[in-house]
Amino acid sequence: MAVTEHADGLVQDKLLTKAASKRLTRWQRLRRDRALLLFALPGVVALLLFHYLPLLGNVIAFQDYQPFLGITGSEWVGFQNFSIIFNGDPAFLHALENTLVLTVLQVVFVFPAPIALALLLNSIAHEWIKRVVQSILYLPHFLSWVIVVALFQQVLGNAGLMNSTLRAHGMHTISIIGNPHLFKVLITSQVVWKDTGWGTILFLAALSRIDAALYEASDVDGASRLRQLWHVTLPGLRSLIVLLGILRLGDVLTVGFEQIVLQQGPVGTDVSEVLDTYVYNNGILGGNWGVSAAVGLVKGVVGVALVLGANKLAHVFGEQGVYQS
Amino acid sequence: MSATVARRSAFATPPGVGRFSALSAKAVVLAICCAVVLLPFLSVVSTSIADQKQITKAGGYVLWPTHPSLNAYRAIFNGGVVTRALMVSIGITVVGTLLSLAATTALAYGLSRSGSFAHKPILMIVLFTLLFGPGIIPNYLVIKELGLLNSYWSLILPTLINAFNVIVIRAFIMNIPQDLIDSAKIDGATEMQVLRRIVLPLSKAVLSVIGLFFAVGYWNNFFNALLYINDSSKWPLQLVLRTYVVNNAPLGSDQLQISSESLPPPQSLQMAILVISLVPILLVYPFLQRHFAKGVLVGAVKG
Numbered sequence: 001m002a003v004t005e006h007a008d009g010l011v012q013d014k015l016l017t018k019a020a021s022k023r024l025t026r027w028q029r030l031r032r033d034r035a036l037l038l039f040a041l042p043g044v045v046a047l048l049l050f051h052y053l054p055l056l057g058n059v060i061a062f063q064d065y066q067p068f069l070g071i072t073g074s075e076w077v078g079f080q081n082f083s084i085i086f087n088g089d090p091a092f093l094h095a096l097e098n099t100l101v102l103t104v105l106q107v108v109f110v111f112p113a114p115i116a117l118a119l120l121l122n123s124i125a126h127e128w129i130k131r132v133v134q135s136i137l138y139l140p141h142f143l144s145w146v147i148v149v150a151l152f153q154q155v156l157g158n159a160g161l162m163n164s165t166l167r168a169h170g171m172h173t174i175s176i177i178g179n180p181h182l183f184k185v186l187i188t189s190q191v192v193w194k195d196t197g198w199g200t201i202l203f204l205a206a207l208s209r210i211d212a213a214l215y216e217a218s219d220v221d222g223a224s225r226l227r228q229l230w231h232v233t234l235p236g237l238r239s240l241i242v243l244l245g246i247l248r249l250g251d252v253l254t255v256g257f258e259q260i261v262l263q264q265g266p267v268g269t270d271v272s273e274v275l276d277t278y279v280y281n282n283g284i285l286g287g288n289w290g291v292s293a294a295v296g297l298v299k300g301v302v303g304v305a306l307v308l309g310a311n312k313l314a315h316v317f318g319e320q321g322v323y324q325s
Numbered sequence: 326m327s328a329t330v331a332r333r334s335a336f337a338t339p340p341g342v343g344r345f346s347a348l349s350a351k352a353v354v355l356a357i358c359c360a361v362v363l364l365p366f367l368s369v370v371s372t373s374i375a376d377q378k379q380i381t382k383a384g385g386y387v388l389w390p391t392h393p394s395l396n397a398y399r400a401i402f403n404g405g406v407v408t409r410a411l412m413v414s415i416g417i418t419v420v421g422t423l424l425s426l427a428a429t430t431a432l433a434y435g436l437s438r439s440g441s442f443a444h445k446p447i448l449m450i451v452l453f454t455l456l457f458g459p460g461i462i463p464n465y466l467v468i469k470e471l472g473l474l475n476s477y478w479s480l481i482l483p484t485l486i487n488a489f490n491v492i493v494i495r496a497f498i499m500n501i502p503q504d505l506i507d508s509a510k511i512d513g514a515t516e517m518q519v520l521r522r523i524v525l526p527l528s529k530a531v532l533s534v535i536g537l538f539f540a541v542g543y544w545n546n547f548f549n550a551l552l553y554i555n556d557s558s559k560w561p562l563q564l565v566l567r568t569y570v571v572n573n574a575p576l577g578s579d580q581l582q583i584s585s586e587s588l589p590p591p592q593s594l595q596m597a598i599l600v601i602s603l604v605p606i607l608l609v610y611p612f613l614q615r616h617f618a619k620g621v622l623v624g625a626v627k628g
Contacts, residue, residue, distance in 0.1 A: 040435030057463030
């Protein structure tokens with residue numbers, strides 16, 4: 001009840017301000033709000049310069065861009081730069097394949113991990129144990145990728161903690177870091193290590209919002225724990241899972257640039273080149289500006305299209321999705 | 326309420342026979358999870374203070390130092406490449422956080438009255454950035470055209486505003502009762518005075534959390550430094566970490582500006598660099614941890 005009244009009040013406030021603003025002319029409103037506009041100015045300028053200006057810079061995807069000629073002086077070549085995408089340049093296809101394989105691995109292993117951990121944490125009745133464990137498991141989220149990669153090297157590297165210990169006990173060492181065959185597994189496990197704990201926050205919140213009466217009712221009906229999980233807990237998490245799934249879909253073509261660029265050296269680009277590193281290596285290091293910008297642009301457009309499409313699909317299935325139009 | 330739910334959730338231990346084993350299974354799983362997170366830190370700190378003899382004997386890395394010494398730390402704080410990078414990182418983090426916080430708060434306040442002039446278009450400008458990122462190449466070209474390559478500003482200005490943080494602070498400001506602001510205005514307060522005397526004091530909690538997030542972001546920033554800073558004398562700590570720890574570039578007496586006789590074991594040096602890049606995060610972590618869950622949830626609801 002109280003909530004509705006409050007909301008009514010808000011709506012009324014809004015109507016009043018709207019009515020008040022209607023009566024003023026544009027010029028009067030500008031004069032009235034000039035201080036607010038001045039406050040917004042620095043931030044807006046920063047966004048225009050470092051977000052919207054680069055968006056326009058994407059036009060070089062349609063140019064044979066030469067740094068010394070600049071955007072105005074370089075030759076326009078239409079869709080020529082996009083031919084490596086549509087004609088299937090082997091290096092590009094390879095990067096695409098690696099990206100998609102990593103995405104599949106991450107959807108299978110990274111996505112469900114926080115759900116499982118949240119269910120486990122939620123079942124701990126001792127609040128303090130829960131809090132200590134959470135404090136420890138959230139920590140890696142705040143470390144940079146450089147630090148995470150260094151930590152992994154230090155534990156799993158050829159001279160690292162694990163192999164030193166194995167060697168000291170006269171056992172065979174296991175080559176993990178710098179081993180091309182295990183590269184994708186390594187990348188995936190690093191993401192699990194870094195972000196699983198952090199990922200539980202949203203799921204724990206959603207779990208605490210499930211109505212306890214549902215569990216009591218299913219208890220009375222004699223439901224086993226497993227059936228409760230299936231019929232009460234997971235449905236309670238469904239809209240959150242859908243939401244995170246949609247957001248993840250927008251990043252289908254994005255797999256940790258920093259993480260991969262840091263570890264590309266020893267394993268070679270064959271197993272490790274993904275779309276973002278392809279753009280970086282070819283464009284900024286290799287000087288193929290136009291082609292790389294074209295790949296980056298297509299990647300961005302595909303990402304947005306996937307989010308919008310998935311959101312629509314979620315609405316069709318009666319879910320809230322990320323936003324509502 | 327949440328406590329009752331916790332006890333009744335699907336994995337809650339059934340009363341009776343299976344109770345003990347289910348409980349210990351859970352304990353073991355959680356203990357392993359915690360150990361997997363904590364063990365690397367222990368090993369890093371131990372190796373950074375271990376002596377050459379023990380490192381050689383252990384074959385590289387140690388879990389518990391028998392003769393701890395701070396030589397590695399003395400060496401990296403001696404004024405060489407690591408000291409300089411540390412200063413750069415501290416400077417970027419302090420200046421960047423202050424500027425980001427100021428610009429974000431001002432923008433959020435400017436957007437906090439829904440009937441105001443150009444409110445909708447400005448809000449759209451902010452929100453649209455969440456949907457579409459411009460891509461690596463155009464970002465690089467803009468920084469280059471603006472003459473910011475190899476400038477410290479290239480590490481601050483591109484990440485000055487984060488739309489997500491604007492939305493969180495704006496939501497917070499909009500929850501401040503409008504009457505409070507109106508009455509101050511009737512008393513003749515300017516917008517600046519309203520911001521400073523009313524809005525800022527009431528928003529201290531959210532601002533400190535967002536500030537910490539900015540600080541962690543600037544401290545950890547590797548991507549922009551990799552793209553925009555070629556001059557190694559301007560490297561922040563993350564690039565030094567990548568070069569000398571991840572890529573194992575030799576870190577000799579030249580780089581550290583110490584005599585070669587007093588050079589600590591390379592592993593200790595590497596791990597000491599890792600430790601000093603970790604310490605600031607660990608220092609702010611308790612404060613972050615107290616508030617961040619709330620911050621994430623606000624974002625999830627309002628974003």
